[in-house]
Amino acid sequence: MRADFDMALRFFNTLSRSVQDFVPLDPGGKRVGMYCCGPTVYDFGHIGNFRTFVFADLVRRHLEFRGYQVTHVMNITDVEDKIIRRVRETGETLADYTGRYESAFLADCETLRLRAPHHRPRATDHIGPIIGLIRRLEANGFAYVVDGSVYFSIDRYRGAGRCYGQLLNLDLEQLRTGERVRNDEYAKEAVADFALWKARSPEDGDVFWPSPWGEGRPGWHIECSAMSMQLLGASFDLHLGGEDLVFPHHEDEIAQSEGAAPEGERRPFVKYWLHGAHLLVEGKKMSKSLGNFFTLRDLLERGFSGREIRYLLLSAHYRDSFNFTLDGLAGARTALGRIDECVARLRETAGNTSDEPATSLLDRFTEALDDDLNVSAAWGCVFDWVRDLNRRLDAGALSSAAAAAELAAWQRIDTVFDVANRSEAIAPPEILALVEERQAARKARDFPQADVLRKRLLDAGWLVEDTPKGPRVKRA
Ligand SMILES: [Zn+2]
DSSP, X not given: OOOOOSSOOEEEETTTTEEEEOOOSSTTSOEEEEEEOOOBOSSOOBHHHHHHHHHHHHHHHHHHHTTOEEEEEEOBBOSSHHHHHHHHHHOOOHHHHHHHHHHHHHHHHHHTTOOOOSBOOBGGGXXXXXXXXXHHHHHTTOEEEETTEEEEOHHHHHHTTOOSOSSSOOOGGGOOTTOEEOSSOOOGGGOOEEEEEEEOOGGGTTOOBOOTTOSEEEOHHHHHHHHHHHHHOSSEEEEEEEGGGIIIIIHHHHHHHHHXXXXXXXXXXXXXXXXXXXXXXXXXXXXXXXXXXXXXXXXXXXTOOHHHHHHHHHTSOTTSOXXXXXXXXXHHHHHHXXXXXXXXXXXXXXXXXXXXXXXXXXXXXXXXXXBTOOHHHHHHXXXXXXXXXHHHHHTTOOOHHHHHHHHHHHHHHXXXXXXXXXXXXXXXXXXXXXXXXXXXXXXXTOHHHHHHHHHHHHHTTEEEEEETTEEEEEEO
16 A cells, blocks of 8 residues: 555545545544435335445545545435335335335345445434434524424524535525425425424324324434434544435535534534436436336346446446446446456466555556546556556566566455456355366366366356466356
């Protein structure tokens, strides 16, 4: 790890609307708290959702690559308006209904090779802290009760000299004061006092908890404030999410979290807000009626792999809207094939030498990602490197020590991108035993037997290739 770069790691901060050097709150400069709004588990995750989670994975992995010690929190929203509606339609219990989609979501994350967050709090497991937070807002004078529901008062908050509208410029003078919104989702034209706690209504069925204000359930926004602060403290480094969450969700999170602090202990809730842009599919906004709505599972059924989808999602800058297409996925397959082939050739040439990573690729890669996660430049470095190495390998001009150093550099980079072909590395022992048996047959010049063993490997889904450095096995 080389840390002696002239340029610091920097991100575009929605709060300042500018690219800023990343300086963690930790005085030691090591520990980083990172919260990403997780899924609402009411259906299978679609590819637009996963763009955000792949982006969060990239942020986390790059921070870890740069030597930071990240605590990554991603909540599971398992109670809010949409979920309640679905639970009512299906007649299932809340836990049965959300449990199914939570498991599916976690399996999808594994398919996409997302590093598991250190904490995955569920809203329904944090009703106590949520109520506690609302009580603090009440005590500070920023919450009021109407018919058993509790609302956040934007007027009182602003009256106390606080700023509502930190992430987005809101025309609050146009706002008709005293209006209230009960729905979890609303447009910025509808800025109004929002619900912290919703009194139990007949449509809620069995979904309610006791509270100081009577039976009811939390609003969506307060869930994230309560869980993030409980796990990361009242003030933390990074908060991520899709750009569709900027308003009202994140704006409300700031108001709730900063509004709950005791007078005299006011600190910014979050230092850096990072937002991922939305995804188009086949050139259009995703919608079921247009036939361009894909869950991750739909794409797997079409024969694409998790790593191909991951690669495609990692190929676009997080702040650019990205057009996701099936052609793009086919292109991802080709691009990954080029990397696989080059890495396999490096492995052959490197033999068993393990070495210090070659610095030129690593330095260029680090510089690119440090620049607000400039993935286009980073992938550019990788493909220049592939081209250059192929040339040197073709010319027989790469020593085994040099190949080992390049391979080590790639492996470091792949701790961030994680797109390596794993099938090669994880051939099971019985396959490796067959490969060895076949190699022994060849040595004994028993070629018919070697062919039988090749066929058996192929039947098991493995292709064996003979190279000057010995046999190489890969997925057929
Ligand atoms: Zn959230």
